[in-house]
Amino acid sequence: MATRYDPADYPPFAVTVDLVVLTLRDDALHVLLVERGADPWRGRWALPGGFVRPDEGLDAAAARELAEETGVRDVPGHLEQLASYGDPDRDPRMRVVSVAYLALAPDLPEPRAGSDAAGAAWVRVDDALARPLAFDHARVLADGVERARAKLEYSPLAAAFCADEFTVAELRRVYEAVWGRPLDPRNFHRKVTGVPGLLVDTGRTRAEGRGRPAALYRRGDVTTLHPPLSRD
Structure with missing residues (x-):
């Protein structure tokens, strides 16, 4: 007889998606960032993303969060899962594991902040890497930029x-x-x-x-x- 499973026996944790969306503007590599409008890290810039709903897959969650926070929909070009990030203290709210996506595409539109984002903008990658980002997004962004650079090699x-x-x-x-x-x-x-x-x-x-x-x-x-x- 199978052992009965009780979810209460295990500590709760959440799954999120984060997106490194890169494009070229004025002959420079830019990344899409949002200004957080809610705690934690209210007022700090971050990668677009958010919590995965119980009834949706990761790809659907990534597309939804990108559209809700920035107004950018149906990103053409290259989109792939980048990596997973699960350090225990990466989010002060609770244990959160994030699946990051990388998008590299031309001719992306101007973003429009929505949902819980107070702002959204294309930022030069060099400038974004030099500023403090929310959560561990500086690490995620650096990983995404390196992956994009490597992809151009092969x-x-x-x-x-x-x-x-x-x-x-x-x-x-x-x-x-x-x-x-x-x-x-x-x-x-x-x-x-x-x-x-x-x-x-x-x-x-x-x-x-x-x-x-x-x-x-x-x-x-x-x-x-x-x-x-x-x-x-």
């Missing part, structure tokens, strides 16, 4: 931030924004044009500055870059 995700036809210089600016440092133009050109399936030469060109016209490319159908593009 996936064609950066090309999603370019127009249908683009130059290698335009693609390089995406990598520079996400990786947070300048890249040597010639070395970058050699690397990206040497990855099979990453770029397709359209045969057309575009004048850029005083030099000779730059070749126009479109995204290839490769899903994994081999060899990967090293940040070194």
